[in-house]
Structures are given as C-alpha cells and as structure tokens.
Amino acid sequence: APDVRWGASDDPKPPCRSRHDVIRWYERGKAQGRRARVLDVVSHGDRLVVHLRVRDESALVPKEEQDRWQVLTCVGGQVVDIRGYETAEEALNRVSDH
Numbered sequence: 001a002p003d004v005r006w007g008a009s010d011d012p013k014p015p016c017r018s019r020h021d022v023i024r025w026y027e028r029g030k031a032q033g034r035r036a037r038v039l040d041v042v043s044h045g046d047r048l049v050v051h052l053r054v055r056d057e058s059a060l061v062p063k064e065e066q067d068r069w070q071v072l073t074c075v076g077g078q079v080v081d082i083r084g085y086e087t088a089e090e091a092l093n094r095v096s097d098h
Contacts, residue, residue: 001078033058
C-alpha cells in the first residue's frame with residue numbers, strides 16, 4: 001500500500017512509513033551487500049508470516065546467514081504493515097494474538 005508501515009515488532013512510530021521508504025530501505029541494503037531469500041510463507045487470515053534467511057556479502061569474511069521473520073498485514077490485497085521478529089515463536093505469537 002502507498003502508506004505501508006514497516007518497523008520493529010512493537011515500534012509505534014516505525015521508520016518506514018510509505019511504499020517509497022520500504023523500497024528505499026531494500027535498495028540501500030542491496031547496495032551494501034545484504035541478501036535475503038524467502039524460505040517459507042504461512043497465511044494466518046489477513047496476515048502472512050514470512051521466514052527469511054539473510055546474509056551480508058559486504059564483509060571480507062562473510063557472516064553466517066541469519067533467520068528472520070516478518071509479519072505482513074494485508075488489507076484489500078495490499079500490504080499495509082510489516083513487522084520484524086528475531087524468532088518464529090515471536091512472529092507466530094503475534095498472529096495468534098490477533
């Protein structure tokens with residue numbers, strides 16, 4: 001959605017507050033050598049839990065890949081909110097609470 005919000009799990013004022021902000025964040029990460037691949041997507045009503053594996057290719061010694069989870073809330077076929085989580089349990093708890 002044009003006014004999508006993206007940030008930490010409980011951040012009331014997430015740093016990304018528009019489609020432009022989200023795209024710019026991805027572009028910066030790509031330019032800095034960060035890469036991610038989607039491992040799984042699970043639907044929970046109007047929310048999607050996305051399991052990502054992230055790596056940083058910019059370091060001289062590549063860092064280990066890290067698993068991350070995002071919960072995307074959809075309204076009218078558009079993503080309106082994205083929240084990041086360190087563990088699957090945190091992400092799944094968020095979708096089961098709503």
